Amino acid sequence: xxxxxxxxxxxxxSYPDLPGIDGVRFSTGAAAIRxxxxxxxxxxxxxxxxxxxxxxxxxxxxxxxxxxCQARLSGGRARALLVNSGNANAFTGxxxxxxxxxxxxxxxxxxxxxxxxxxxxxxGVIGEPLDAxxxxxILPKLVKNARADGLLEAAKAIMTTDTYPKVATAKAxxxxxxxxxxxxxxxxxxxxxxxxxxxxxxxxxxxxxAAALQALLGKSxxxxxxxxxxxxxxxxxxxxxxxxxxxxxxxxxxxIAAANDRRLASFKAALDGLLLDLAHQVVxxxxxxxxxxxxxxxxxxxxxxxxKIALSIANSPLVKxxxxxxxxxxxxxxxxxxxxxxxxxxxxIAIWFGNIRVAHKGxxxxxxxxxxxxxxxxxxxxxxxxxxxxxxxxxxxxxxDLTKEYVAINGDYRS
Amino acid sequence: xxxxxxxxxxxxxSYPDLPGIDGVRFSTGAAAIRxxxxxxxxxxxxxxxxxxxxxxxxxxxxxxxxxxCQARLSGGRARALLVNSGNANAFTGxxxxxxxxxxxxxxxxxxxxxxxxxxxxxxGVIGEPLDAxxxxxILPKLVKNARADGLLEAAKAIMTTDTYPKVATAKAxxxxxxxxxxxxxxxxxxxxxxxxxxxxxxxxxxxxxAAALQALLGKSxxxxxxxxxxxxxxxxxxxxxxxxxxxxxxxxxxxIAAANDRRLASFKAALDGLLLDLAHQVVxxxxxxxxxxxxxxxxxxxxxxxxKIALSIANSPLVKxxxxxxxxxxxxxxxxxxxxxxxxxxxxIAIWFGNIRVAHKGxxxxxxxxxxxxxxxxxxxxxxxxxxxxxxxxxxxxxxDLTKEYVAINGDYRS
Numbered sequence: 056x057x058x059x060x061x062x063x064x065x066x067x068x069s070y071p072d073l074p075g076i077d078g079v080r081f082s083t084g085a086a087a088i089r090x091x092x093x094x095x096x097x098x099x100x101x102x103x104x105x106x107x108x109x110x111x112x113x114x115x116x117x118x119x120x121x122x123x124c125q126a127r128l129s130g131g132r133a134r135a136l137l138v139n140s141g142n143a144n145a146f147t148g149x150x151x152x153x154x155x156x157x158x159x160x161x162x163x164x165x166x167x168x169x170x171x172x173x174x175x176x177x178x179g180v181i182g183e184p185l186d187a188x189x190x191x192x193i194l195p196k197l198v199k200n201a202r203a204d205g206l207l208e209a210a211k212a213i214m215t216t217d218t219y220p221k222v223a224t225a226k227a228x229x230x231x232x233x234x235x236x237x238x239x240x241x242x243x244x245x246x247x248x249x250x251x252x253x254x255x256x257x258x259x260x261x262x263x264x265a266a267a268l269q270a271l272l273g274k275s276x277x278x279x280x281x282x283x284x285x286x287x288x289x290x291x292x293x294x295x296x297x298x299x300x301x302x303x304x305x306x307x308x309x310x311i312a313a314a315n316d317r318r319l320a321s322f323k324a325a326l327d328g329l330l331l332d333l334a335h336q337v338v339x340x341x342x343x344x345x346x347x348x349x350x351x352x353x354x355x356x357x358x359x360x361x362x363k364i365a366l367s368i369a370n371s372p373l374v375k376x377x378x379x380x381x382x383x384x385x386x387x388x389x390x391x392x393x394x395x396x397x398x399x400x401x402x403x404i405a406i407w408f409g410n411i412r413v414a415h416k417g418x419x420x421x422x423x424x425x426x427x428x429x430x431x432x433x434x435x436x437x438x439x440x441x442x443x444x445x446x447x448x449x450x451x452x453x454x455x456d457l458t459k460e461y462v463a464i465n466g467d468y469r470s
Numbered sequence: 471x472x473x474x475x476x477x478x479x480x481x482x483x484s485y486p487d488l489p490g491i492d493g494v495r496f497s498t499g500a501a502a503i504r505x506x507x508x509x510x511x512x513x514x515x516x517x518x519x520x521x522x523x524x525x526x527x528x529x530x531x532x533x534x535x536x537x538x539c540q541a542r543l544s545g546g547r548a549r550a551l552l553v554n555s556g557n558a559n560a561f562t563g564x565x566x567x568x569x570x571x572x573x574x575x576x577x578x579x580x581x582x583x584x585x586x587x588x589x590x591x592x593x594g595v596i597g598e599p600l601d602a603x604x605x606x607x608i609l610p611k612l613v614k615n616a617r618a619d620g621l622l623e624a625a626k627a628i629m630t631t632d633t634y635p636k637v638a639t640a641k642a643x644x645x646x647x648x649x650x651x652x653x654x655x656x657x658x659x660x661x662x663x664x665x666x667x668x669x670x671x672x673x674x675x676x677x678x679x680a681a682a683l684q685a686l687l688g689k690s691x692x693x694x695x696x697x698x699x700x701x702x703x704x705x706x707x708x709x710x711x712x713x714x715x716x717x718x719x720x721x722x723x724x725x726i727a728a729a730n731d732r733r734l735a736s737f738k739a740a741l742d743g744l745l746l747d748l749a750h751q752v753v754x755x756x757x758x759x760x761x762x763x764x765x766x767x768x769x770x771x772x773x774x775x776x777x778k779i780a781l782s783i784a785n786s787p788l789v790k791x792x793x794x795x796x797x798x799x800x801x802x803x804x805x806x807x808x809x810x811x812x813x814x815x816x817x818x819i820a821i822w823f824g825n826i827r828v829a830h831k832g833x834x835x836x837x838x839x840x841x842x843x844x845x846x847x848x849x850x851x852x853x854x855x856x857x858x859x860x861x862x863x864x865x866x867x868x869x870x871d872l873t874k875e876y877v878a879i880n881g882d883y884r885s
Contacts, residue, residue, distance in 0.1 A: 114808030116816040146804045148817050148832030181801030182834045286787040288802075289809035372701040372787070372872075373880055380881030386596030387703075389561045393529030394704035401531040402563050417563030419597045457787075457881070459874040465788055466795030466872070 065339035065347050065435060065455075066219045073206045073224050074235050077260040078103055078300025081205030082197040083212040086189040089141030089179055094212035096190065098197040099136040099256065100166060105298040107133040107174065108268035110276050112293035118145035119155040119185075120175040121292055127171055131265030133298055134168030136256060137175050137190070140213050140241075144177040144185040145291040157187040165194035176254050176294045178215055178241060206258075210239035213254055216464070217242045221336040227261070227325035230318050232308035234261040236325055240333040242340040255280065255295040255333055261322055262301035262310040270314030271326060272297045279330035282362070282452045284369050285341040286461070297326075338453050343460030346378050348437045348453065355448035360397040362450035367395035368439065375457030381432040385413045388441065403444030408432065480754035480762050480850060480870075481634045488621045488639050489650055492675040493518055493715025496620030497612040498627040501604040504556025504594055509627035511605065513612040514551040514671065515581060520713040522548040522589065523684035525691050527708035533560035534570040534600075535590040536707055542586055546680030548713055549583030551671060552590050552605070555628050555656075559592040559600040560706040572602040580609035591669050591709045593630055593656060621673075625654035628669055631879070632657045636751040642676070642740035645733050647723035649676040651740055655748040657755040670695065670710045670748055676737055677716035677725040685729030686741060687712045694745035697777070697867045699784050700756040701876070712741075753868050758875030761793050763868065766855045770863035775812040777865035782810035783854065790872030796847040800828045803856065818859030823847065 078101055083094040109128050111121050137158060144151045155175055163170040177185060210220035224237040238257030263271070272295070280295060304310055311319060339347050350368050355361035368374055371391040377384035385406045392399050402417035409431045412420045431437075493516055498509040524543050526536050552573060559566045570590055578585040592600060625635035639652040653672030678686070687710070695710060719725055726734060754762050765783050770776035783789055786806040792799035800821045807814050817832035824846045827835045846852075 112808075113811070114805070115811065115814040116804050116808035116819070146801060146816060146829070146832060146834075150833065181804065182829065288786050288788045288805060291805055291808055371703050372876070373703045376877050376881035378881075379877065382881070386561060389531050389596065390529070390703060390706055393527075393531035393706055396528070396530065399530040401561060404531070414561070414597065417561060418565065419561075457877060459877045459881075461787070462791050462794065462872060462874045462877055466791035466793075466797070466874075 062218045063340045063344060065344055067336065070207060070222060071224055073204070073222060073237055075203035076235055076237055076258045076300065077302030078105065079258045079298070080201035080203055081209040082201035083205065083208050084193040084197050086139065086193050088139050088186070088189055094208070095140045096193060096197065097138045097209040097212040098201065099209065099258070100198065100201045101134055101298060101300055103300065104172070105133045105300045106131055106263060106265040106268055107296060107298050108265055108272045109294065109296045110272060112290055114289055114291045116146065116291050118143055118177065118292040119147060119151035120144055120177045121294060122152070123155045123159065123175050124294065124296070127174065130171055132172050133174050134172040135162055135166050135174070136296065136298070137162045137173060138213050138254065139177050140215050141179040142177060142183055142185045143179045143181050143292050145181045147182065147184055150184050154185040154187040158190050161187065161190050161194055165198045174296060176292070178213065178254055178292055181291065206237055206239060213239070213241045215241065216342065217340050219340060221333055221340070223329045223332040225325040225329045227321040229261055229303070229311065229322055230307070230309040232303055232306055234259060234303045234308055234322065236329050238329055238333055240337055242337045253280070253290060253293045253337060257297045257329065259299050260302040261299050262304040262308050263299045264312045267311055267314040267316070268297055268299055271319070271323060275327050275330050278327065279334040283334045283338050284366060284452065284454050285338065335453060338455050341455035342464045343458040344455035345458055346435060346437050346456040348378055348439065348455060349451060350454065351440045351451045352443065353441070353449045354443040354445060356398045356446040357448040358450055361448040362452065363397050364392055364395040364399070364441070365450045365452040367391045368441070369452045369454035372457055375454070378437055379456040379458045381429070383408045383413055383428040383432050388439065389414070392441065398445060399443055400445055405442045405444065407440040409438050477633045478755045478759060480759055482751065485622060485637060486639055488619070488637060488652055490618035491650055491652055491673045491715065492717030493520065494673045494713070495616035495618055496624040497616035498620065498623045499608040499612050501554065501608050503554050503601070503604055509623070510555045511608060511612065512553045512624040512627040513616065514624065514673070515613065515616045516549055516713060516715055518715065519587070520548045520715045521546055521678060521680040521683055522711060522713050523680060523687045524709065524711045525687060527705055529704055529706045531561065531706050533558055533592060533707040534562060534566035535559055535592045536709060537567070538570045538574065538590050539709065539711070542589065545586055547587050548589050549587040550577055550581050550589070551711065551713070552577045552588060553628050553669065554592050555630050556594040557592060557598055557600045558594045558596050558707050560596045562597065562599055565599050569600040569602040573605050576602065576605050576609055580613045589711060591707070593628060593669055593707055596706065621652055621654060628654070628656045630656065631757065632755050634755060636748055636755070638744045638747040640740040640744045642736040644676055644718070644726065644737055645722070645724040647718055647721050649674060649718045649723055649737065651744050653744055653748055655752055657752045668695070668705060668708045668752060672712045672744065674714050675717040676714050677719040677723050678714045679727045682726055682729040682731070683712055683714055686734070686738060690742050690745050693742065694749040698749045698753050699781060699867065699869050700753065750868060753870050756870035757879045758873040759870035760873055761850060761852050761871040763793055763852045763854065763870060764866060765869065766866045767858065768856070768864045769858040769860060771813045771861040772863040773865055776863040777867065778812050779807055779810040779856070780865045780867040782806045783856070784867050784869035787872055790869070793852055794871040794873045796844070798823045798828055798843040798847050803854065804829070807856065813860060814858055815860055820857045820859065822855040824853050
């Protein structure tokens with residue numbers, strides 16, 4: 056296995072202060088599922104229960120815990136979330152489904168909750184059976200030691216190839232009463248032999264019913280977790296769960312039943328910002344990433360067309376290697392626009408790096424200065440802006456560059 | 471710019487003997503369009519004309535020569551093909567269209583043919599104006615020096631980042647009379663700053679009408695040039711032209727008007743084989759390629775579903791880096807199957823590397839021996855076989871691995 060990577064150069068300089076969320080306690084433990092000398096299990100407890108919403112990988116071959124959560128989501132209620140790193144319990148057939156059920160049963164027993172209100176996630180090796188009995192010994196201690204201020208430690212326990220834990224928090228108001236949101240994520244790191252997962256868990260004390268929560272989450276991810284890409288590969292285990300304890304109701308926050316309730320304006324904005332923050336942190340910890348790239352496509356025939364073109368640019372190995380090479384290679388951006396299959400007229404396309412227009416009306420912009428663009432390309436954050444000039448469709452996506460380190464991390468570990 | 475790569479380790483050991491094609495003469499010259507001290511222009515002359523068929527990039531931003539050829543193809547007749555390397559004449563707006571027209575006018579003048587029967591292709595830098603006047607000085611000499619045995623030299627003149635020229639030939643019979651096919655290709659090499667093209671030109675003395683030729687070509691590329699991928703990126707200039715001089719008619723070959731004529735059986739098979747040979751040569755010269763990978767997907771819901779899944783596997787950076795790392799990482803293949811979006815049932819999937827089944831019924835195959843698989847992964851040619859177990863759809867695609875050299879070639883040239 057390759058030596059563990061140093062912390063990504065794009066990592067945040069410091070962690071935010073993480074306030075507790077009323078009604079949520081966290082606990083972590085070391086079950087030696089795969090890793091030694093580190094925590095690899097995280098439990099989040101909702102003593103009075105929580106409303107729950109979730110979005111999952113679109114993979115046709117999802118992991119056993121993804122299938123478990125999808126089947127329990129219709130109940131809308133959660134009492135605990137149990138997550139392990141080191142083994143994804145994916146492509147493990149009926150054995151995997153059994154392990155999932157066993158884990159939920161153990162957590163139910165330790166917490167006194169029904170198994171149908173235990174949510175599960177696993178990240179790590181694909182195709183190796185998960186020994187759920189490893190949860191058995193530590194679960195009672197996890198329940199006993201759970202603390203309101205354990206979110207950062209919980210974020211560390213779910214890391215695989217992440218080089219730093221990803222956490223975020225935000226405040227909002229509902230009906231004039233302050234509510235808090237806090238969450239964690241682990242990245243799209245994929246390493247020996249099959250680590251492959253984006254997991255994110257978000258918690259709030261806002262009193263919002265599950266159906267409304269689901270609608271908010273489904274909309275918010277479109278412009279955050281569904282607008283990022285590391286290498287175009289999709290894990291079998293991607294899971295984002297949002298839990299609302301409703302504890303703020305005791306402080307006077309009104310109970311919200313519908314996503315279109317106007318009193319949610321502040322909460323929606325805070326949730327959008329928090330999910331975008333976590334999504335950006337995932338990109339900034341992309342394997343081998345040295346540059347954080349924002350790609351804006353405007354003037355497309357429609358918003359979905361703009362997003363397809365933006366993702367075509369973001370996923371192009373030739374664009375990504377050019378950015379790694381600090382080359383403002385707009386020819387490759389034209390190539391990626393062209394291959395997206397959406398409407399584009401070459402002679403109307405304009406392309407900017409930062410505020411420098413490099414291409415205009417189907418031609419290299421004669422006014423652009425190579426030295427100025429080169430300076431800009433040496434920055435850690437790169438903005439690419441494309442205007443197709445044919446409509447009003449717009450989209451933004453975020454990605455990272457493709458470096459030799461990416462290939463080393465994903466290809467060299469046998470050597 | 472990075473030092474020129476050594477010849478790909480996957481290059482063929484020797485070139486085939488290339489017979490002349492009656493009615494075709496080749497010529498090459500050095501016009502210093504971008505490269506120094508090498509040929510960069512190729513002319514193929516059809517003294518008595520030829521029927522012509524073509525397929526082109528699906529890019530929505532095609533190059534000026536692609537647009538020129540597409541507009542002239544309906545005429546069905548060609549008198550000459552003029553190709554340059556060093557400049558793709560792509561994303562050059564109206565200037566590019568003018569350069570194309572000027573090049574055709576010059577070639578028409580030199581050959582005495584109508585400009586509408588001059589076919590053109592360009593490969594090299596995107597976004598820089600092509601100075602077509604550079605053709606002016608050398609075209610009369612190119613016409614004068616054209617020779618029947620010049621195909622290999624012509625293949626060398628159109629190379630950009632290719633590490634070896636790609637040629638192939640085949641014999642067939644039509645109505646008991648021998649006909650010959652021969653062709654060349656240049657690869658998907660894409661290097662500083664924007665080389666981006668797959669070009670292939672195929673010639674035959676068979677007397678086949680343009681409409682029939684077009685139907686044959688359109689069908690044949692599905693299992694050859696449209697079943698290969700280096701890095702999922704599509705050039706603005708991809709062009710494949712097939713010219714039939716009909717000279718074999720003088721030796722008694724019957725004139726063929728329709729693609730479904732039964733007398734074409736031998737020709738079809740020979741054309742399929744030749745295009746597949748050229749397509750494989752393009753993959754084997756993929757940038758940084760060290761492994762040639764065949765991916766077969768069987769048991770899919772339909773043939774298009776099988777191809778989509780096969781391409782999802784072939785284009786996955788995680789699969790490609792695993793192969794570069796000589797790792798039989800079937801978990802990443804499951805991931806790529808899952809993300810393709812086509813019907814798949816995890817518990818029915820089986821995966822083989824070579825003849826070793828590594829996964830079966832949703833689980834790691836307990837019988838597979840890691841040492842045996844590791845030995846197989848050290849080979850230059852890797853066969854991956856997936857059976858989805860749900861239908862009869864099947865497809866084969868070919869690709870190469872993703873190495874640090876790929877990133878170096880495409881990202882390092884500024885350093």
